[in-house]
Amino acid sequence: MFKNHIKIAWRGLKMDKMFSALNILGLSIGLTIAILLFSFISFEKSFDKQYKSYSDIYRVLVNTTGDAFDKEIMATAPAAVAPALKEELSAVKYAARMLQHSFGETAFIKANNNNFIEKRLFWCDQELFSIFDTKFIKGDPASAITRPNTVVLSKSAAEKYFGTIDPMGKTIKVDDKTELEVTGVFEDFAKNSTIDCNLIASFSSTYFSKEPSWSNSSFETYVQLKDNASKVASENQMQQILDKNVDKQGQWYTLSLQPLSEVHLYSKDYTSTYTSRIGSISEIKNLSFLALLILLIACVNYMNLMTARSQKRAKDVGINKTLGASSKSLVGRFYAETGLLTLIALCIGVVLSIAIIPIFNTITGASIDYKFLMAPSFIIGVCIVWLVTTLVAGSYPAFYLSGFSPSAILKSANRTVSNAVIRKALVVFQFTASVVLIVGVLVVYQQLEFMKNKDLGYKPQNVIAVSTAAIKTYNKKQALANEVKKLSSVIEVGSAQGFPGMDVSGRSLHKNDQDENGKNIQTNVADASVLEVLQLKLLAGKTLPSVKQEGDTLVDVVLNKKAITYLGLTPEEAIGKKVDMQLGDNATIIGVVDDFNFESLHKPIGAYAFHNSRFEGKPYLLVRFNSASVANTMRQLESAYNKVATDSSFDYTFLDKNMEQLYEQDRKTAKVGLLFCLLAIFVACLGLFGLAAFTAEQRKKEIGVRKVLGASVLGITQMLSADFLKLIAVSIIIAFPVAYIIMQKWLETFAFRISIGWLVFFVAGMCAVIIALITVSFQAIKAATANPIKSLRTE
């Protein structure tokens, strides 16, 4: 019987090629998206599960208290935490600290007489390899980085630095200062590992291992608890350990443990983690919702197209029932038919997904590889998707059609179709979803355009930041600055600790002694010309002095308007006032600049200061250049750099590109959204096409009669199209408020945002109407131009 169901279904597919193609196309698109999203979600969920002690590994979180840090949660802990926990907390089996080179800066590596730039050099405790079981190709994980000045390389790093030469025992030089001996090579960390180091140097090489402090919270700390140890009990004990080591007044944070299972997906809002692989559970939820929506649209489509053929189906069902078929066997038959169709669509979907994966990876930044598609969990998942799709898509035809009475076929009159309402509702659903997606994409694009063109208060265009971290002496840096200044295409040069768009040192600004919490302020060491390079607007006072005498304890500060507003001063009043912002007693305001967006537009503008204390260095040379010949300028800059810094590579950042990086996630959302939107509209059109075909078939006789009575082709086309326009109008009316609410919510994640104008809705509405008209009129014209004799003769 089953074999027979499949045989009939297969021949049916072959007979009605256009319908089968429409059906398979719609379902394939839906399933492709479902498969892609499913693999993306499983990839994100698979993070870190490869580690044996997965369930016992925790990251130490620093929960700041007080207002200065806005209750921010840091993923990095003070250096003293790990040794203290290991020592005093019995439940801890292993503990390890990780410090990214210079708190997250690029490292300049010299190896085998070549210069390299390395973004993923970490200084770590040896127990890291016990916590995250790391496979060593050479060397011993238990002892490789116990000694100071040792380093282990990932396999790919070893190949990059040493080629075919055996790196064991060789030396690499970091930032032209520190020499490290290579004591091991490890297998690269998997792409779904949060830990993503290329080079791991011994933590004992660093200054912080000698005097671990309880205040500088810059060390990502992982612990592995013993089997069956309780997280809550351990956290309580951690508080006691903190109390023992830091007096109550010095405690600006509490400690907690984050299970490894939450590290990847639930850490988006935590600051200062070093990993480049941060997932987001809300992104996963949104994508899942979108994928399900599209799959649902495709299923709805299938139902629509199936019932559109109910005329022929009614006959089939009737014949089969007179031949002795039960309703049950007919339900089985329709399910078999749906199952076969979805299976074909699924196969196409799998092939398409494999073809699309590279593009998908670029868009979403995921790294799904083909091996993943062979994993049992993925195959089971795909089977589930297939089953669910079959059950959902097949339900309506199976139960609606198998219920036809056998006498229907013996009556010559057209069956009146009572389920027209349901079918119309299905189309309204599809188009509502499409219109919401169109509005969504338009709003996202408007917001992205707005961010691109917004006046940030400074000009990041044509500014490049050259890293000078590898240049040791002040004189050499000065020499480089002078060299660069001489270039014809360079307008202005300044050196600074950092630049807008990157984190600099956080301090707290206090109004007076009573103001205990203060306000969080970003402080950036800079020289005189930096304001000029960034083209900041000076509201009062002057820029930092160009020369600072040796031994001068006075700290000059240029604040932004936000900061002086917090202090309760006007720009003019502020000049010459002393300011308490953890820069010593002699910090004096000498200038005020207008507010500028030094962070992403997601965040409101905070307090910012340029100053000339000696607490921090100035590892960046900021260069404003003439936009005429960027390539030429870059060549000149590089050769100037290489003249001064012979032992390290040229590393640079364009400020505007760096700003754009901040919106990478938003652009990803826009791209995925646009893709989904186009596909959803396409699939919805297939459904509308089916419905139009169905209606035309149903009204064939009516159209014939009208034509015989003298109706024109245009008149009939209009009559048929008007009905559908009503459905589209209903969809639009439902879609607008839904889209408005959803997009308003999205926009609220930006501190600087557009307001949604009526134009967006107008454009979205017109798009829907035009697309629907094109789809429907094809069928309408076909029906209207048909010869009426044919349709009237069938009686």
Place this chain on the structure above:
Amino acid sequence: MLLELNHIYKWVQSGGQKIFLLKDINLKVEEGEFISIMGPSGSGKSTLLNIIGMLDVFNEGEYNFLEDSVHNLKEKHRSNLYKQYIGFVFQAYHLLDELTVYENLEMPLLYKKYSSSERKALVADMLDKFNIVGKQNLFPSQLSGGQQQLVGIARALISNPKLILADEPTGNLNSKQGEEIMEIFKELNKEGVTIIQVTHSEKNAAYASRTINLLDGRQV
């Protein structure tokens, strides 16, 4: 006695008025009879045939089929009854387009859960009997109307029904093909199959042993 209709009425409501499709039909059919139902369009011929075939229900009266009182049966039992004893032949043949001649013949046997070897034997017999062995792998669209109706009859006969109901079986055929089909009905009747046919043609009606004439839902 095969079946008996007593005072059968069927009507539909239209605008608060009863419109009678069948009025007081009384009919007794013995096994082995060949009956023609005649009458002009709209006289209720097809409705009567559908009621006899249990595809349609009536509003009043009694219908006994063998030992069962059809008017007292639930839908499910009724359909079991017709599936077991009645074969249908249609004016428009109503073969399944996706299936070959062989598979069309096999279909009723599949629904009745015959074993594979039984199906093979029965279908082979039928193909043989109607001389269509050479056409067994063709699809309906590859056959002439007369050949399609031949397959339709073979399919109605395959599960060995007691009664064949034919609704204008020659209506879509030319006169020569029609004659051939009627000859086959005559043969079948001789072999003992009970046949009730609806027809417009006096000539075809003459093949039957008895004719029932209908006018506006009444027997005349």
